[in-house]
Every structure is written in C-alpha cells, then in structure tokens.
Amino acid sequence: MHAPVDVVILAAGKGTRMKSAVPKVLQRLAGRPLLGHVIGMARSLAARATVVVTGHGAEAVEAALPSLADGLPLRTVRQQPQLGTGHAVQQAMPWLADDGVTLVLSGDVPLTRPQTLAALLAAQAAGGPDALALLTVDLPDPHGYGRMVRNPAGAVLAIVEEKDATDEQRGITEVYSGILAAPTDRLRRWLARLDNRNAQGEYYLTDVVRYAVADGVPVVAHRVTDAVEVAGVNSCAQLAALERAYQQRVAQALMAQGVRLADPARLDVRGELVCGQDVEIDVNCVFEGRVVLGDGVRVGANCVIAHATVEAGAVIHPFTHIDGEAAGVVVGAQARVGPFARLRPGARLGPAVHVGNFVEIKNSTLAAGAKANHLAYLGDATVGERVNYGAGSITANYDGANKHRTVIEADVHVGSNCVLVAPVTLGAGGTVGAGSTITKDTPAGALTVARAKPVTIPNWRRPAKRKP
Ligand code: UD1
Numbered sequence: 099m100h101a102p103v104d105v106v107i108l109a110a111g112k113g114t115r116m117k118s119a120v121p122k123v124l125q126r127l128a129g130r131p132l133l134g135h136v137i138g139m140a141r142s143l144a145a146r147a148t149v150v151v152t153g154h155g156a157e158a159v160e161a162a163l164p165s166l167a168d169g170l171p172l173r174t175v176r177q178q179p180q181l182g183t184g185h186a187v188q189q190a191m192p193w194l195a196d197d198g199v200t201l202v203l204s205g206d207v208p209l210t211r212p213q214t215l216a217a218l219l220a221a222q223a224a225g226g227p228d229a230l231a232l233l234t235v236d237l238p239d240p241h242g243y244g245r246m247v248r249n250p251a252g253a254v255l256a257i258v259e260e261k262d263a264t265d266e267q268r269g270i271t272e273v274y275s276g277i278l279a280a281p282t283d284r285l286r287r288w289l290a291r292l293d294n295r296n297a298q299g300e301y302y303l304t305d306v307v308r309y310a311v312a313d314g315v316p317v318v319a320h321r322v323t324d325a326v327e328v329a330g331v332n333s334c335a336q337l338a339a340l341e342r343a344y345q346q347r348v349a350q351a352l353m354a355q356g357v358r359l360a361d362p363a364r365l366d367v368r369g370e371l372v373c374g375q376d377v378e379i380d381v382n383c384v385f386e387g388r389v390v391l392g393d394g395v396r397v398g399a400n401c402v403i404a405h406a407t408v409e410a411g412a413v414i415h416p417f418t419h420i421d422g423e424a425a426g427v428v429v430g431a432q433a434r435v436g437p438f439a440r441l442r443p444g445a446r447l448g449p450a451v452h453v454g455n456f457v458e459i460k461n462s463t464l465a466a467g468a469k470a471n472h473l474a475y476l477g478d479a480t481v482g483e484r485v486n487y488g489a490g491s492i493t494a495n496y497d498g499a500n501k502h503r504t505v506i507e508a509d510v511h512v513g514s515n516c517v518l519v520a521p522v523t524l525g526a527g528g529t530v531g532a533g534s535t536i537t538k539d540t541p542a543g544a545l546t547v548a549r550a551k552p553v554t555i556p557n558w559r560r561p562a563k564r565k566p
C-alpha cells in the first residue's frame with residue numbers, strides 16, 4: 099500500500115536565459131505552456147494535493163492556472179524572493195501532510211511520462227518508508243545539470259551542481275532530472291537544515307541528498323534511458339530542441355498507426371490529432387486543438403487546421419486555413435476545400451461540398467453538394483443542397499450593430515459579384531443575376547436581377563491633376 103502522493107510543482111524561477119518577458123513556465127511546447135504539461139502529470143497520478151510554487155511572474159502564472167488546471171484542484175504558494183529550489187519547496191511544506199510522500203516536479207521539465215513517475219514512486223516505496231528517490235538519466239552532454247556523485251560501490255552520495263562541481267565531477271554523465279520523491283515528514287526535516295553556502299548562494303533542494311545519506315536513509319536513483327523525458331528547458335535552443343523531439347514522437351506514433359506523412363520532420367501537432375485509416379498528410383501542416391481526420395482524408399501541403407472534424411474522403415487542398423475555435427468546423431464526407439480557403443468558427447460543410455480558392459466561410463451551414471468555388475464570403479448563412487454561389491459574391495451579414503442570417507434555399511444559383519443584404523431569404527431553385535444587390539426576399543424558381551441603373555455621362559473629362 100502506497101502512502102498518499104502530494105505533488106509540488108516548482109514554477110517560481112526566473113528562467114534568465116530565455117530572455118523573455120513571459121515567465122519560463124508559460125513558454126509553449128506543442129502549443130501548451132510548459133506548466134500545463136507538468137500539471138497534466140499531477141493529474142495522471144491522481145495526486146492527493148498539488149501545490150504550485152509561483153514567484154517570478156507570479157501574477158501571470160497564477161492567472162494562467164485555472165485554464166491549465168482544467169478542474170484539478172491546485173493550491174498556489176508564493177516564493178518571494180526566489181532563493182533556490184530548496185527554498186521553493188520549503189514554501190509548500192505547510193500545505194503537505196506528514197503521512198504522505200511528496201513528489202517534486204519542475205515546471206520546466208515537461209515531457210516525463212506518467213509511467214516513469216509511477217516507477218519512481220514505486221522505487222521510493224521499495225526503498226523503505228524513509229527512502230529518498232531521485233529520477234536520473236545519463237546524458238552525453240551533461241552540461242548545466244546537477245551530477246550524481248556515487249561512491250565506488252555505486253551508492254548515491256550527493257548531487258553536485260555544475261557551478262559547484264570539480265573538474266572530475268563535471269565528467270560524470272549521470273544527472274539529476276529535477277524530479278524526486280521523499281516521505282514528507284523526512285523532507286520537512288531535511289529542508290529545515292538547508293544552507294546557501296554554494297557557488298550560487300542559493301538553497302538547493304539537491305542538498306537533501308547529503309542529509310539523507312548522513313541520516314543513513316536509503317537513497318535510490320531511478321535511472322531512465324530516454325533523455326527527452328527529463329530534459330529541462332533553460333534556453334530558447336533547448337525549448338526548440340524539445341519541441342522537435344516531441345513532434346518526432348507524435349509523427350512516429352501516427353505513422354505506426356498507418357498515417358502517411360510525406361515527411362515526419364515537417365509536421366506539427368499542437369493538441370490531439372485523431373486519424374482514421376489511409377489518411378495522407380503532405381508537408382508543413384500544423385494541427386491545433388482537437389482535430390479529427392476521417393478515413394481516406396487527404397491534407398495538402400501548408401495547411402493549418404485547428405478545432406475541426408474532417409469526414410471520410412474529404413480533400414483539403416494546399417494553403418487552407420481552418421480554425422473552429424470554440425464552435426468547431428465540420429468538413430463533410432468527400433468535400434473539397436481549397437487551395438487557399440478559410441473556414442472559420444461554425445463553418446459546417448455537408449457531404450461533397452466544394453469550397454475553392456479565396457473563399458471565407460464563418461458560422462454557416464452548406465448542405466450536400468453546395469459549391470462556392472472562387473473569391474466569396476458566406477457569413478451567418480444557411481445554404482441549401484446543390485446551391486451554386488458565384489465568384490465575388492458576399493453576404494452583407496453585419497449592419498454595423500447586429501449580425502443577420504442569410505438563407506439560400508436548395509438549388510439556387512447566385513451569380514457573380516452579388517451582395518446579399520441580410521436578413522434575406524432566396525427562394526428554392528431561383529437565380530440571382532450577376533452584380534445584384536439583394537435586399538428583399540426572392541421568390542422560388544424566379545430570376546431576380548437587382549442592379550443599380552447604369553449612368554453614362556457623355557464627353558466627361560477627368561479633373562486635371564493639381565500641381566503640388
Ligand atoms: C535544477 C537542479 C539540477 C538539475 C536540474 C534539472 C537544483 C539546485 N538543481 O537545476 O540538479 O539537474 O534542475 O533540470 O535544484 N525554481 C523555483 N524557485 C527558485 C529557483 C527555481 O521555483 O528559487 C524552479 C524553476 O522555476 C524551475 C525549477 O525550480 O521550474 C528548477 O530551477 P532551475 O533554476 O531551472 O534549476 P536548474 O539550474 O535547471
């Protein structure tokens with residue numbers, strides 16, 4: 099039986115090397131703040147309590163927390179000033195009960211797998227009720243990390259920070275990940291003994307290892323093989339490298355599942371991409387939020403698709419931008435969209451709809467077989483089956499104060515360059531002549547032409563240019 103697990107997330111540090119006004123833990127990886135990834139770990143562990151230590155940029159970090167927590171109860175404590183990782187954990191201690199095990203996570207180490215944390219907790223439990231467990235990894239380039247100092251028999255003696263290390267210690271390739279698990283009562287007593295007599299003048303959390311060793315408590319190192327799992331983000335270069343590593347994993351998983359990626363190195367998934375069978379994705383596509391691609395969907399090069407469902411057999415041609423935001427976008431089965439199309443929130447395309455180049459659709463439903471092939475705008479419209487919506491036509495859906503609906507019934511043909519001034523309904527099977535401005539409902543089956551009367555002024559001279 100495990101002791102209850104309480105999580106402390108360290109998110110108060112400055113992240114000086116990012117040279118950003120945005121706190122480091124709010125920098126984005128795969129479209130999500132680093133801290134969001136770490137909170138996700140606490141959620142997956144079903145922790146009893148989760149305490150987030152804020153400090154640098156605390157207002158911004160705390161303001162972001164409700165959306166990052168997504169329902170997970172979090173307590174925040176401020177660390178002011180920021181005197182080191184040990185000092186940070188000290189701030190959280192009043193909120194942690196002695197009967198638990200505390201798992202310390204770093205707000206800047208975003209990609210640890212839940213199974214790895216579970217294994218660390220199991221290693222802690224296996225070491226006995228007092229054991230301290232550290233997550234470690236071997237790095238070919240350990241620069242910047244705390245090194246694991248062991249005795250000749252292999253027992254852990256201490257963690258030495260890069261700046262405090264001797265040349266010999268800098269040669270150690272096993273590093274501390276920033277993640278540890280310890281019985282809370284023990285941790286509380288070790289933290290009370292910390293001092294800041296070191297190269298950085300900080301209270302190092304890593305010094306608890308020395309105290310554990312001095313107390314004769316078992317110190318276990320749980321060593322992982324995948325450096326990505328424990329990689330910390332301290333610079334823009336590390337953030338970018340981790341982003342690539344993450345995207346490569348996503349690409350490999352998609353291909354393993356049968357998705358045909360033209361180039362796994364040129365795909366970015368910033369959310370959840372769910373694919374059916376025989377999906378093909380060309381280069382340089384970006385997916386955001388939850389995107390579902392049905393069986394046989396093809397996505398051309400350079401598309402951005404966010405918060406959308408694309409049903410079976412639909413084709414998204416190159417350079418298409420789809421963003422459903424909260425309302426979502428649906429592209430029906432066998433539909434064709436793009437190139438250069440823009441689908442905005444609430445665009446719902448039925449089966450076999452065609453939307454061509456430079457067509458923008460917002461909060462509109464297009465029924466089966468409707469077509470808007472060139473240079474057009476449909477906003478707040480209900481478009482019937484087989485409607486043909488001509489080039490250059492727009493819905494004037496906004497009167498400056500309110501939005502109004504345009505209803506285009508089945509089989510209507512709207513000629514080129516029409517303005518449909520909403521609210522307005524075009525009756526089924528009717529035709530609207532090119533260049534019409536429609537301000538009144540049109541009858542079913544009729545031809546309606548509504549153009550301004552041509553004006554011709556004979557012998558008209560252009561005004562002469564004024565001399566400057
Ligand atoms: C820390 C470890 C190092 C380890 C590395 C792994 C210490 C002393 N060193 O070093 O052994 O190899 O992580 O990534 O723990 N933070 C606070 N308050 C502070 C200082 C930091 O909350 O006063 C937070 C930061 O926001 C960050 C985390 O603690 O999320 C780690 O701090 P950072 O300064 O990045 O430590 P490292 O030098 O990377």
Ligand code: CA
Nearest residue numbers: 206330331332
């Ligand atoms: Ca760090």
